[in-house]
Amino acid sequence: xxxxxxxxxxxxxxxxxxxxxxxxxxxxxxxxxxxxxxxxxxxxxxxxxxxxxxxxxxxxxxxxxxxxxxxxxxxxxxxxxxxxxxxxxxxxxxxxxxxxxxxxxxxxxxxxxxxxxxxxxxxxxxxxxxxxxxxxxxxxxxxxxxxxxxxxxxxxxxxxxxxxxxxxxxxxxxxxxxxxxxxxxxxxxxxxxxxxxxxxxxxxxxxxxxxxxxxxxxxxxxxxxxxxxxxxxxxxxxxxxxxxxxxxxxxxxxxxxxxxxxxxxxxxxxxxxxxxxxxxxxxxxxxxxxxxxxxxxxxxxxxxxxxxxxxxxxxxxxxxxxxxxxxxxxxxxxxxxxxxxxxxxxxxxxxxxxxxxxxxxxxxxxxxxxxxxxxxxxxxxxxxxxxxxxxxxxxxxxxxxxxxxxxxxxxxxxxxxxxxxxxxxxxxxxxxxxxxxxxxxxxxxxxxxxxxxxxxxxxxxxxxxxxxxxxxxxxxxxxxxxxxxxxxxxxxxxxxxxxxxxxxx
Numbered sequence: 001x002x003x004x005x006x007x008x009x010x011x012x013x014x015x016x017x018x019x020x021x022x023x024x025x026x027x028x029x030x031x032x033x034x035x036x037x038x039x040x041x042x043x044x045x046x047x048x049x050x051x052x053x054x055x056x057x058x059x060x061x062x063x064x065x066x067x068x069x070x071x072x073x074x075x076x077x078x079x080x081x082x083x084x085x086x087x088x089x090x091x092x093x094x095x096x097x098x099x100x101x102x103x104x105x106x107x108x109x110x111x112x113x114x115x116x117x118x119x120x121x122x123x124x125x126x127x128x129x130x131x132x133x134x135x136x137x138x139x140x141x142x143x144x145x146x147x148x149x150x151x152x153x154x155x156x157x158x159x160x161x162x163x164x165x166x167x168x169x170x171x172x173x174x175x176x177x178x179x180x181x182x183x184x185x186x187x188x189x190x191x192x193x194x195x196x197x198x199x200x201x202x203x204x205x206x207x208x209x210x211x212x213x214x215x216x217x218x219x220x221x222x223x224x225x226x227x228x229x230x231x232x233x234x235x236x237x238x239x240x241x242x243x244x245x246x247x248x249x250x251x252x253x254x255x256x257x258x259x260x261x262x263x264x265x266x267x268x269x270x271x272x273x274x275x276x277x278x279x280x281x282x283x284x285x286x287x288x289x290x291x292x293x294x295x296x297x298x299x300x301x302x303x304x305x306x307x308x309x310x311x312x313x314x315x316x317x318x319x320x321x322x323x324x325x326x327x328x329x330x331x332x333x334x335x336x337x338x339x340x341x342x343x344x345x346x347x348x349x350x351x352x353x354x355x356x357x358x359x360x361x362x363x364x365x366x367x368x369x370x371x372x373x374x375x376x377x378x379x380x381x382x383x384x385x386x387x388x389x390x391x392x393x394x395x396x397x398x399x400x401x402x403x404x405x406x407x408x409x410x411x412x413x414x415x416x417x418x419x420x421x422x423x424x425x426x427x428x429x430x431x432x433x434x435x436x437x438x439x440x441x442x443x444x445x446x447x448x449x450x451x452x453x454x455x456x457x458x459x460x461x462x463x464x465x466x467x468x469x470x471x472x473x474x475x476x477x478x479x480x481x482x483x484x485x486x487x488x489x490x491x492x493x494x495x496x497x498x499x500x501x502x503x504x505x
Contacts, residue, residue, distance in 0.1 A: 037102030047095035284419030377419025
């Protein structure tokens with residue numbers, strides 16, 4: 001299937017974006033553009049924790065779903081529709097918004113200013129508009145990160161399941177610099193592109209990262225006016241009130257799932273709350289690979305490799321191991337496993353088998369079909385816990401989302417692992433059968449249990465060896481040289497049958 005996909009992919013075209021365009025319609029798997037822009041990520045830090053908390057207060061859990069839905073709708077409106085912001089909402093990754101500014105084309109100062117100001121506006125919105133609208137909760141807290149530079153834009157997937165994708169350092173690094181709640185961060189590249197009046201509100205915290213200082217509402221309003229961007233708090237507050245009326249608690253439902261969730265059938269009125277394992281698989285080193293592609297041919301080669309990897313990872317998750325491919329996030333895939341219902345050990349086993357499956361496909365098949373990918377490896381993370389699964393946001397732009405502490409911790413396991421490693425949480429490790437658990441050992445550096453270069457054939461060989469040793473007779477004899485064990489019968493040896501525990505040692 002990999003070869004068929006590669007053979008049918010067609011010629012990849014990469015051109016520099018030189019004029020404004022509807023990227024959702026322009027970009028495809030083979031029609032790609034090099035886009036100079038600023039990438040912004042803004043995370044509501046406590047959505048995940050709340051989604052995994054006790055749901056004995058049914059009304060309270062419905063309020064959380066309503067809050068996430070309303071937040072995504074208004075966040076998208078601020079990015080795309082507020083006067084002069086003129087950005088692109090790429091998607092929501094759970095509680096994290098990804099936005100892109102690329103207009104005016106190649107105007108680094110104006111693009112950087114919009115990214116800077118968006119972080120301040122989203123923080124102001126969260127603390128001064130959103131929180132007062134949902135007073136029954138502890139305050140929601142936000143954190144942000146942004147970077148600027150060239151990234152290759154593409155869009156692929158199957159029919160009705162296509163997602164925008166941006167490859168390159170700015171799209172990757174902006175998310176990685178997000179830190180604690182309340183902090184807004186930006187890279188040195190974006191800081192240096194800012195006009196001087198905005199640089200004054202930045203604090204250098206390392207050679208590569210700056211933090212945006214806290215500003216008053218009056219200062220923010222003055223900066224918005226100075227840079228031709230308007231944001232009306234009262235209008236935003238009114239839209240939230242209207243959204244809460246439009247999507248009342250009485251219409252919001254959530255339930256568990258006895259069969260595989262059809263995530264695209266979900267929405268604000270039909271949500272799932274399940275015990276589930278999240279799997280994140282990331283192509284380690286791909287950002288450096290695409291950034292180091294200094295010719296168009298090398299860029300096409302890198303994209304061909306990525307498209308093959310992405311489609312194969314999705315197929316392994318969905319078809320080979322009957323899970324849910326939730327979302328692509330750059331060169332990372334997110335999968336979910338929730339069956340058999342509430343059977344934690346079997347769910348963990350299926351998720352880890354899938355993690356081994358994507359590693360196997362990368363090492364044993366992709367590299368055979370595409371030798372140019374031989375230096376790339378996957379880093380995979382797995383954790384499990386109570387997870388809210390839905391598809392929320394604005395009409396025609398709803399995003400598949402999974403919210404829960406297990407989701408966040410699976411992503412952290414993956415981020416801490418190196419290429420070729422699978423990292424699982426303590427909870428997953430303890431739930432695994434011995435056939436899988438024995439391949440993992442605790443790593444202090446990652447804070448999780450890690451298996452190195454674990455592929456399906458390695459697991460299979462270990463299982464066969466255990467079965468063979470555990471079931472086969474052994475002959476033991478002693479002499480002046482020492483004790484000898486053999487599978488060959490001897491007149492001066494005694495026969496023993498090893499226990500299974502010996503075979504698994």
